[in-house]
Amino acid sequence: MTVVLDTIQGARAEAPAVKPSLAGLSRAKLGEALAAAGVPEKQIRMRTTQLWRWIYVSGVTSFDQMTDVSKTLRQALEDRFTLDRPEIVTEQVSVDGTRKWLLRLPRRGHEARAPEIETVYIPESDRGTLCISSQVGCTLTCSFCHTGTQKLVRNLEASEIVAQILLARDRIGDWPGADRPDDQGMLPAADRKITNVVLMGMGEPLYNFDNVREAMEIAADGEGISLSKRRITLSTSGVVPEIARWGEEAGTMLAISLHAVTDELRNELVPINKKYPIAELMDACRNYPGLSNARRITFEYVMLKGVNDSLADAKALVRLLSGIPAKINLIPFNPWPNSRYECSEWETIETFADYVNNAGYASPVRTPRGRDILAACGQLRSESVRLRAREREAAEPATAASGG
Template identity: 70%
Template sequence: MSATDVMTPSKLKPMPVSQPVELSPKPSLIGLTREEMGAALKEKGVADKQIKMRVSQLWNWIYVRGVSDFDAMVNVSKDMREMLKTHFTIARPEIVEEQVSNDGTRKWLLRFPPRGAGRPVEIEAVYIPEEGRGTLCISSQVGCSLTCSFCHTGTQRLVRNLTAEEILSQLLLARDRLGDFPDREAPQGTIMPAEGRKVSNIVMMGMGEPLYNFDSVKTALLIASDGDGLSLSKRRITLSTSGVVPEIYRTGDEIGVMLAISLHAVRDDLRDMLVPINKKYPLKELMDACRAYPGLSNARRITFEYVMLKGVNDSLEDAKGLIQLLKGVPAKINLIPFNPWPGTNYQCSDWEQIEKFADFINSAGYASPIRTPRGRDILAACGQLKSESERMRKTERLAFEAMMIANHGED
């Protein structure tokens, strides 16, 4: 299906996409730890005394320079490059489609080769440009198993976990498309400055529950924060979970990135319905894990995400309950106006009610910004991602476009 087959609002700017790539059975060097990369090279005949040096070279080319072709590694011998091309790959996923929203948000539909006896899979990643920073929203699974009732992604069945390579490849590809790697001709060892990057922050808030894919997410995020490579500060990496309590403890101990909780309700009965994992890990257990998260302070707060659903969780009683629930936790509450998707029965809270809710939270001493919806016109906003391998029917697309125009106007 081509790019013209998907919903395209009047100001949506379709972008050129990559040509389909040959599906290669070769293992990728992307996503391997240094130790794993060294072992892979040794298995292909690289001498022990060269392993450390070769790994350092590859690490720099892949994660600092951002190359996707072994032939670009000009300080690696031709024989070594031929061996690497024969046995490994560092290719990016195929870009099936790239869309740019009216507000500058970009969404990529990416296709990964099959794993084992499986089929090629597709996921979505989203880049959100803001003044002074740019945030990349990364997926951790193909589909999702949590079935949160207000979330579009939750209507797609879980296909499989993404590998560390596939998680990192979303970041590498985004930097490619945004021109966020240094000039290939720059001196060896050149590292992108912390300031001025187009992708300055990453959030594990795309498709899937990251903590149900803990090992791959851990590997990918530790590589993303490696000071000799992609070099993102752990304070600029946020992992969002719906509440997989045992892995929250592991996240703090083993990864150490910022934590976000997909909360959305302050009573167990309501959260059981909105976020069904609450039946397994109810609010008390979730909040105990939050209070125990390492390094909490006013400078390292947990973010609690709260989608505003009209007549469901947006009363002042809910706001009072939220304050009680978060007592003693350094926290920020992101209030998220509900983003519509085809087939949903929920409505976004009235703006006046959202502001009243926010004012009450603010008066209690908690920051409660109202998140500006981004990328709604390309189904790239929070809760709207869904692999285009399960595409909307034409009638659904037309109905959605009409709804967006009716609600927001053609601008």
């Protein structure tokens, strides 16, 4: 059964101004915050190092826990800032141990309501993968993806991207000495419970390039969260002009949301293909900085019944990827309300996978995780959208009565 925790119902009334959080900030921005708190310039570097370690190594949530920081400075920081994470609206735990958080972010500027995003944690015996969002909503309209039905609200700040990692580590006890939840054996055996981060949540990360790059620099910093860039994967639907730049400036692993082997079908499934067709996308992949057999590109391929799952499609996929060090993740389609697609039959998926494997490409079939809580690949879509829909429905009779 699905377990739902920490549920907060309804939208909040107009919120008072809140102090900004230091959790998720870069070293440079922490330095700016310290300067604003009155720290002399000659102490900024040392104090930044202290804050960095407390935030990203120890995971503290209160300035009082920073025992090597003077009480005067702690109070000055407390007066101006917090170490708050995003607000948890709901936390759902799947029967398979997958966790999904609906997170509410502070309002920014003239936003009418606080935006919401979803973050998913997927535990396995030897690893724990955190799937994080880079935008509120999405500009793309991939026809098989639930997130694509939610319009883009805005890009996430770098700190809001990093904060998803911090919050997940809080919730599963992934800080040194932290208490861990009663997980009934569903957390990895490794000391670190979050070993991998994938930018596969809400949004197209290459359309929020600078913030995503800054966030991944913070995540990969060896004196903080210390995730290897080999364990960070950015997934893109194919923003061709930014792919090489990402490889040069960020250097993480790359995944391509492919899903079709012809422009005609990919135009339907992944409409960005109309702007950057398959041939251009493949050229960008072949030229991805650092590409090698040890640093392969992952191609994601959702299996849609009667759409892209034939043996002919498998053969065309092998031809398409010729010369690219790659592995192919075959993803059984995860249903969502009102989708027009169905998942391929298991026998069909196996036949497809066998052909691709025999051609020399690793092609694992991704085990669906968190389907019961709509946390699986392609199912993320924040509850705020459904809330707005209900509000509009409630308002329609009043509008009709007024003659609108």
